[in-house]
Amino acid sequence: MRIDWGSASDQDLWSQAAGEFAGEAFGELFERHADRVYAHCFARTGSWSLAEDLTSAVFLEAWRRRTEVRFSGDSALPWLLGVANNATRNAQRTLRRHSQLLAKLPPPEEESDIATDTATRLDQERLARHLLCAMAGLRQAEREVIALCDWSGLSYAEAAVALGVPEGTVRSRLFRARQHLRDLAGGEFVRQVRLADARQA
């Protein structure tokens, strides 16, 4: 059964969390935000297959922690990316918690449509790994704010919701993190980013 949730906000969908249509409402939330969560998990791990498992785990975690949800405007995405941050930080523990469910999903290699964009994926993986190496020198909080604002494109206000800190803290933390990352990554990193950008454009 599919319900037309087109005009419902994330908040409306979340409000169905214990009602007759809880499953359908959460399914719609998944449909809306799965790709952004997937991209975020990939950027944090540098692995597409790990990101697939983590994406499922993030939504299962979101359901488990549904009473803690915070909205930015009407959107649940910033909070979901906050959950994704926690999930990737403790990836092994998160995946272990949901291992029984994840084992029932089709493994990544069975996907047929991956082949069409293999080159893009490999490029992205290379770039992500390079970036993650540079990021290793940052503090955890700096890594998270960079991932949310620069990689996933959240505004300061949205990142504040995701991280559960004031907006001013996001601004100052991001400023310091960018400076720190620039120092660590250097010109070679910037060249790689530009190259990958040109390839994608």
Place this chain on the structure above:
Amino acid sequence: MTYFHPGRMPVLPAIRREAARRQLEQVVRRSAARRRGRWALAATGLAIVVLTTGAAALAVAVSAPVTNRTQARCYTVTSLPTGDYTTVMAPGRLGSPDQVRRAIAVCAALYRQGYLRLGLPGLNRSPGPGAGGRVPRLVACTMTDGEAAILPGGPAACARAGLPLAARGGAPPS
């Protein structure tokens, strides 16, 4: 300074996406059903206590505020038989002034899409194409436990059901 561009990132593969969505829906549905079952049990127990203590003779006030901020009930009949309603959860921002109005809107949407049918108890889980029905006039009443009950009919429907009008809302959907 954006290194990864979400618009240009590969998307979650289709097979995996469908399977993950289906699995999430199942998990959520099972968990929500267990939770509703516990609530129903508690509500039944409470109803028995109320009846046996003779508190069933409820004084019907003109209106009463909705204090339950997490759920509302959509009825398709006005006699309020046990179990013949559909629960919708926390319609709108918690405690917002238009909470009751949004509960009415959610119930109206279920009528419009054919999940609720006037006069027929229960939920039609598989409305066929074109099953969308007429949305009756709806009114919000307040249950004794502070939950909003959205009934078909005008303000008199609340009185007939022995309930006060909800203090906020009560207007039919436009």
